[in-house]
Amino acid sequence: MKGGGVAEKLAAEKQMAEKPTGRARGIDRVIALMEHLHDRRAPTRIADIARDTGTPRSTMYELVNTLVEARWLELRDGDGTVYFGPAMHYYGSDYLDSVDLIRKARVEVAHIAELVGETAQFCTLDGDKYLVVLNEPGRRMFRISSEIGIKVPIPWTASGRLLVDHMDADEIRRFIPADDFLLPDGRRIAEDEFLEDMHRARTQGYVRTTALVDRFTTCLAAPVRDPAGRCIATICFVVPADTTEEAQQVMIDTLKASAERLSPGR
Amino acid sequence: MKGGGVAEKLAAEKQMAEKPTGRARGIDRVIALMEHLHDRRAPTRIADIARDTGTPRSTMYELVNTLVEARWLELRDGDGTVYFGPAMHYYGSDYLDSVDLIRKARVEVAHIAELVGETAQFCTLDGDKYLVVLNEPGRRMFRISSEIGIKVPIPWTASGRLLVDHMDADEIRRFIPADDFLLPDGRRIAEDEFLEDMHRARTQGYVRTTALVDRFTTCLAAPVRDPAGRCIATICFVVPADTTEEAQQVMIDTLKASAERLSPGR
DNA sequence: ACCGTTTGTCCGAAATATCGGACGTCGGTC
DNA sequence: GACCGACGTCCGATATTTCGGACAAACGGT
Incomplete structure (x- = not known):
């Protein structure tokens, strides 16, 4: 995977920008380490992490030992790789339970995923990127690995x-980086097409996209709105593109009902 | 809450044991901070965390700022309290997805919780304590807060x-601390009673307890076994004690089927 | 069996992160 | 309006942690 190269470059840049000297605090090293594991999304050898994050090898070994002891990390497979440990799950669960909307969304997402049997998600914005917060795989396990916490360009989804439908054309142009309209396969999404999608979505109360980031996938989404009517999150299904129109209509109704229940102050 | 006093004492002891001097690495301070938040299980003021973990105030402020920037922590309520941030959720999800048994268990737990409408859990041992790894609240939201990652004495559950049913009486006596047979309300569980429960559980393929840690709660559990027949985890329901015997039988069958599907190598 | 590569540990030096304490603010109380 | 306690920031000194490099062991390809 060539992603490592990008991460490496970024890490190097960041290091340059923040600290002219190579020396850094342990905690900053640890943060870089965890972010790197999250990007790679796979057990990784300690020496590789050290290289890709620009951390001295001896320092990385020292830190990893500390973190393994705290169960933040786990040694995997006996082949010298490390990955996240159970403590992260405990702390993450505490976070989920502490945020009212997310706690409610968990119930909804689990419910509709089971009901319909397809993968359901709960999503928000993080800065100018789209983010999957909750992911409940459907029965068919259509997409295997979760993409929780991975930032994706807004136009790809x-x-x-829905999440930007409170902005006008100008605001959106300023908000979404121009490059984000470029799909992974090289196609470019026309801005007025995007705006049209957006307006239709607002009147219809849901949005459907097909073959956007993946040729065989259709996404159905409904908006969770705050009392002022602003879309603060979405709940959605990820289904095969050849799903019957009839089935999709059922899903849309399901999504609308769930989104309504999640919208605060109603 | 008097829990703070205990945590404080423990933190102080740990500090004494490990470092005669008050000085410590940032990463160790951070680990103590996160563990403290997990124990308290509530947004906490920075000064309180500093006091309870034995960390100098200025150090704690410095670290919290760093962690908030990394989204490991979040400032809450505008009242100066902090709690876990979204990054913990992302890393925790990566952990769940990386462990085969847990990934499968998530599907099962979600499925049976939805099917039956009651709270379902997936549990293992951590050292000589019992631990809830997954918790899916049922429709009635019988118990509100999750107890994920909280260690509980084995005899209370x-x-x-099931989880110790590969041991003989002697091994168990050595394995489980004597104090763990003391219930929160002061009653003591007789050892031979515990052993009897255990043997009956092994022949029946499930276990039921009522009013153990909580007067109005019944727990139903079934064992997930490795190819050697050893119980490596359990899947269970937490239900009101007045649930009809008929309904409980349905749940037991559900649990057994799920546990069987989760047992590796079949 | 040989040799180049990688893994994990250890050590001393010095750059620096932690710490203690002082300081200004803010809000509530008498 | 004066007092008190808590909050958050800032600063200089020094105890400590990071870092680089050396080393032995394990690995793996030829």
């Missing part, structure tokens, strides 16, 4: 069209 | 009777 159905939900993105 | 239904699952505990």
Whole structure:
């Protein structure tokens, strides 16, 4: 995977920008380490992490030992790789339970995923990127690995069209980086097409996209709105593109009902 | 809450044991901070965390700022309290997805919780304590807060009777601290009673306990076994004690089927 | 069996992160 | 309006942690 190269470059830049000297605090090293594991999304050898984050090898070994002891990390497979440990799960669960909307969304997402049997998600914005917060795989396990916490350009997603629907054309142009309209396969999404999607979505109360980031996938999304009517999150299904129109209509109704229940102050 | 006093004492002891001097690495301070938040399980003021973990105030402010920037922590309520941030959720999800058994268990737990409408859990041992790894609240939201990652004495739980069922009486006496047979309300569980529960559980393939840690709660649990037949985890329901015997039988069958599907190598 | 590569540990030096304490603010109380 | 306690920031000194490099062991390809 060539992603490592990008991460490496970024880490090097960051290091340059923040600290002219190579020396850094342990805690900053640890943060870089965890972010790197999250980007790679796979057990990784300690020496590789050290290289890719620009951390001295001896320092990385020292830190990893400390973190393994605290169960923040786990040694995997006996082949010298490390990955996240159970403590992260405990702390993450505490976070989920502490945020009212997310706690409610968990119930909804689990419910509709089970009901319909397809993968359901709960998504928000993080800065100018789209983010999956909750992911409940459907029965068919259509997409295997979760993409929780991975930032994605807004135009690549159905939900993105809802999450910015309080902005006018100008605001959106300023808000979304121009490059984000470029799909992974090289196609470019026309801005007025995006705006049109957005307006239709607002009147219809849901949005559907097909073959956007993935040729065989359709996304259906409904908006969770705050009392002022602003879309603060979405709940959505990720389904095969050849799903019947009838089935999709059922899903849309399901999503609308769930989104309504999640919208605060109603 | 008097829990703070205990935590404080423990932190002080740990500090004494490890470092005669008050000085410590940032990473160790951070670990103590996160563990403290997990124990308290509530947004906490920075000064309180500093006091309870034995960390100098100025150091704690410095660290919290760093962690907030990394989204490991979040400032809450505008009243100067901090709690876990979204990054913990992302890393925790990566952990769940990386462990085969847990990934499968998530599907099962979600499925049976939805099917039956009651709270379902997936549990293991951590050292000589019982631990809830997954918790899916049922429709009635019987118990509100999750107890994920909280260690509980083995004898207090239904699952505990399964998780040690490969040991003989002597091994168990050595393994489980004597104090752990003392329930929160002061009653003591007789050892032979515990052993009897355990044997009955093994022949029946499930275990039921009522009013153990909580007067109005019944727990139903079934064992997940490795190819050697050893119980490596349990899947269970937490239900009101007045649930009809008929309904409980349905749940037991559900649990057994799920546990069987989760047992590796079949 | 040989040799180049990688892994994990250890050590001393010195750059620096932690610490203690002082300081200004803010809010509530008498 | 004066007092008190808590909050958050800032600063200089020094105890400590990071870092680089050396080393032995394990690995793996030829």
